[in-house]
Amino acid sequence: MKQTDITRLVPLVRRRVRLLKGDTLYRPGDDAHTIYAVRAGTIRTSMCTAGGRNHVVAFHLPGEIVGLDSVAHATHTCEATALEDTSLCVIPSAALKAQAAQLTSLRDRLLEAFSLEARRERDQAIVLGQMTAEERVATFVLGLSARLSARGFAASEFLLRMTREDIGSHLGLKLETVSRIFSRMAGAGMIRVRSRHLTILDRVKLEDVTKGHSPLPQRAAVALL
Template sequence: MSDVAAYPITSRAFIPLHASPAPTQRPGAERARTKDPLRCTSCSMRAICMPQGLTADELQRIEALICPSRTIRQGETIYRADDAFQNIYAVRAGSFKTVVMHRDGREHVTGFHLAGDSLGLDGVCFGRHSCDAVALEDSKVCIIPFHQLEAMCREVKALQQHVHRMMGGEIVRESSQMMLLGTMSAEQRVATFLLNLSDRLRKRGYSPAEFHLRMTREEIGSYLGIKLETVSRMLSRFQREGLLDTRGKNIRILNHEGLMQV
């Protein structure tokens, strides 16, 4: 289950991605890429979103495949449901939510994604995206043309295995979400959400005990299948029991073991 916290953002001009065509090679494109200061070799998320064990030549080839990072402003979409699938996206900084719309116009949050996560794999199956990907804050993504990635996977074994792991991770995430919604009480859902977030932050070198939520409580409720009021009530209860200290969107876990036992 993917969750989100705040990450530092470097401000750059917004380049809209929604409904844009796949990047094409143009004269000087390679030179422009080499000038991009945010390369894979210097990215703090490299250990999470890049395969391990690459040779210098393989890493250089993958870097040449990835388009320079682009800024997506808060509330903007990378893609929308039913858009043609062309690229996958690596979150370089910031955070996103993926949502599907019910026929009556209600929004259902299907996932939260943070730095190091990939977006867009939902489009692989049918050639079209099945959800909207919306920035929760000013964020950066690296754009990877999928047909070029497929071709390189046939030549770089470690990259092929990494893509398979990403797809497998999507299956595990969806299975975990089904279990969360089908078998857990409201308090267990909120506790699991916070514990998973804590673990993901720890793996990225951030504090697992103190963080700032970028999503609203309404969005958390949508993701967990409970009402906004229930999310607020559970957080207040955890605070009374000494498990958390909550101040708005700022969360501090006081008793990790106690939260696990909810």
């Protein structure tokens, strides 16, 4: 949902919660009877795979919804953790479903949110199944840029609230691989990275990488700080 869509849910908000960096919003198996609209901050959702590995499912930005599984399931399947100090609006799933049954506009927005989640899952499957490591990282950077821009934030200069390890888990890559690719992108003049501060310098070159048209140099000209 867009930031303007979140305001449509205000009448359904029962309370607001604040999380400190590292706090857990919910864990797998917790009762799922609430959805959360992110007002400020970033939430990471993750789950344990059948092989026992932790996999980062998604990163939820301001204006986005966390916990949509509560609309259809009795318990949560993921763990949701604050990557920075975060504030959220708490909306009971029952109230949301009751209101959506009466208001076509709200029902459409809810369906849109589910559709977005489905598209993200589909896109993630494509990223993990068909793209090279370089294409995955470039796609992630451009996707994050687009989402931030849609919510009124700067599109070409932003903080990575997630760690390199989080990004690697999300993209099916090792931490070292993510860091190496960032270095190679910086060396090619596509981005500049200082700690978690990322600046997109050449969006066209990044887009070419996502299409497999512009292979990155094998050695980085500069190192990340």
